[in-house]
Amino acid sequence: MSKILLILVALIAATLITFADGSFTFPVTGNTVNVRTGPSTSFPVIGVVHKGDIISVVCQSLGENVYGDPYWNKLDNDGFITDYYVKTGYPSGRDPNIPLCDYYTKA
Numbered sequence: 001m002s003k004i005l006l007i008l009v010a011l012i013a014a015t016l017i018t019f020a021d022g023s024f025t026f027p028v029t030g031n032t033v034n035v036r037t038g039p040s041t042s043f044p045v046i047g048v049v050h051k052g053d054i055i056s057v058v059c060q061s062l063g064e065n066v067y068g069d070p071y072w073n074k075l076d077n078d079g080f081i082t083d084y085y086v087k088t089g090y091p092s093g094r095d096p097n098i099p100l101c102d103y104y105t106k107a
Contacts, residue, residue, distance in 0.1 A: 023056040023076050024098055030085030038103050039063025039072035039080045046079050055081065059101035060094065069093035074101055 028049045036043040039061045049055060056076040060083065063072040071083040071093035083093040090096075 023058045024095070025054050025056055026073075026086050026088050028053045028055060028081075028085055029087050033081055033085045035075065035077075035079035035081050037079065039074075039082075041066070041082075043080070047077075049081065055086065057086070057088075057098060059099045061101050061103060063103070073098075 028051055031051050033049050034041075034045045035047040035049060037046055040063050042064070055073070057073040058076055059074045060071050061074055061080070062070050063080070064070070064082075066082040066084040069082065069084040069092075072080045073083055073086055073088075074080055088095040088098070
């Protein structure tokens, strides 16, 4: 019984740590991926990330559909990267643990 309680406490603590700064970290899977000012390839490029880079995602927004994935990840620097090139662990692109936002949301 105490082992189960210890595991439960550890899981709760891990969740609090994950959400403490309001961001989630994931690896980039695309070779060179543009970071844009909004959730579409029509927005200006403000930077690039590379395969294996770890990005901090604060929320997910619907945007331009990229290869069947309509979600874009808003980064902690206010840039956006298509979810198609990020390994969130959810094939649909929508990670239910990450808050939803829109282009106008300031995180």
